[in-house]
Amino acid sequence: MSSNSIKLALVFAAAALASACSTPKVEAPAPVAAAPAPAPVKPVETRTVAPVVAPEVDPLNDPNGVLAKRSVYFDFDSYIIKDEFNSLLAAHGKYLASHTGRKVLVQGNTDERGGREYNLALGQKRAAAVTKSLTALGVAGSQLEAVSLGKEKPKAAGHDEAAWAENRRADIVY
């Protein structure tokens, strides 16, 4: 028997007792509304398993993934990609080659020394070195654009070699 039935039974019992002990002067107790019969409850099926599909994290958005690093740094007056950046380029090359709908802008930068327009062209050489590497890794030319910001948007604001080294850089922008 359910707890509700027990409760009701007690109510009836109390009411019966109350009416039996009541003095003749007491009014007849108000009729207790008849409680509706309890609805039949379906028993829970504890043995089914609802399948869930885990959302696929775009490797591009993984802050710890191989694609998190997007910058290639260059030596002074140089447009040659140093060996330490080969794995970075390989990772982006692989991703882009297998996601042909993705396009990237590669923005080349220079340090602050020198003329604005000439540095714009030098920065573009750095970007072009990166896109050339990506093309060699199988990325289509239509997915790539090499441009330059020259010395116009330095990441590091200082006027020493540390700042200059930070700014001699090509960024892969998705």
Added chain:
Amino acid sequence: MNVLIKKNVVSLFLLMWMVCCSAQAQQLHVEISGIGASQIPIAIAGFTNEQLAPQIVTSIIKDDLSHSGYFKVMNILGSVSETDNVNLTDMKSQGADALLVGSVQKTEDGRFDVRYKLYDTNKMSTLSFFNVTQSPQFLRVAAHKVADDVFEKLTGIRGIFSTRIAYVTKRGPNYQLEIADSDGDGVQVAIKSKEPIISPTWSPDGTKVAYVSFELKKPVVYAQNLVTGQRTLIANYKGNNSAPAWSPDGNKIALALSKDGLTQIYSVNVDGSGLQRLTNSAGIDTEPQYSADGQTIYFTSDRSGGPQIYRMGANGGEAKRVTFTGSYNITPRISADGQTLAYISRRDNKFQLYVLDLGSNQELRLTDTQDDDSPSFAPNSKYIVYATEIAQRGSLGVVSVDGRTKQRLTIQAGDVRNPSWGPFMK
């Protein structure tokens, strides 16, 4: 007389300084130093009734002439009009070679009429007797036009006081392309952007400016009509689009594009059509500049290993090297008279403004600063405005081609860079 002049020059300078600083924050502040090789002494009286106009016209004329380095201005106290009798012998005995007098009157339609007379005290003759009428808003331009006329009559060189300059400012994250009178006054904003703007260049008729904008995360060339604000996209090819230069006939714009690999020089029609490739080298070719006759293009190329200045025909063809001193010569600018090439050269790790006399092949360094950039000739070929850095702030310098007369133009807060001197206006 000398003490009077010095006092007046100093008080003029102070007055100008106060006017500059009390005006809106956008004002360009002007500092002058140096004098020209030889100066013409000119006596200038007040113009009658000039105090009734919004600007003191003779104050502007005196500043223009004395800052040019070509004149020694002698103040005459009080005002003398163009109809008053004058004693030229007396002026001559006081050391003046010329005398300027005049008046200001309001016209029926609310404009101001500036009348003036310029006398030669040696020949005892009238060199110029003219008037300029202008709306109150542009009364300064009337004063500059008088100064231009005086300058030309006495030096034989066309004056540039009524010309304008374009330049870029950076205040925190905000960039603006601004247009000002060549004395730094009358600043107007042509475009505001959150991304850099570089390399502004004027159309020959002075109504448009082309420039490079980074608003699309890459360099793109626009031409903007200053009067209407309308922008035309000149070039957004794959890669870099930059270094615009207007042809003297106003029909084409030369520019640097990296669309075919390395940066090379091309030209397009002013509506962006008709792309034509002009250089084909194994290096970087950039910074094209047309000569005033439209026949030659000077440009920067590092085809020899380091950047040097070359020239070629306006339709491309064989290039001839022009600079041979030093390993880094960039940003060529050719004077309108074709006699002087200005450029930036890196020597001993300093980037400084040089000029090369194309007749004598003599080179002269014009600056003592070390981060100079973006030179631009005044249309009379006698001055160069350029960008430099002083106390790590961007400011503009103006220097005469002989290096003797110098001005510095700064803004209150922020950097100024990338100046371009506008043309003579009709």
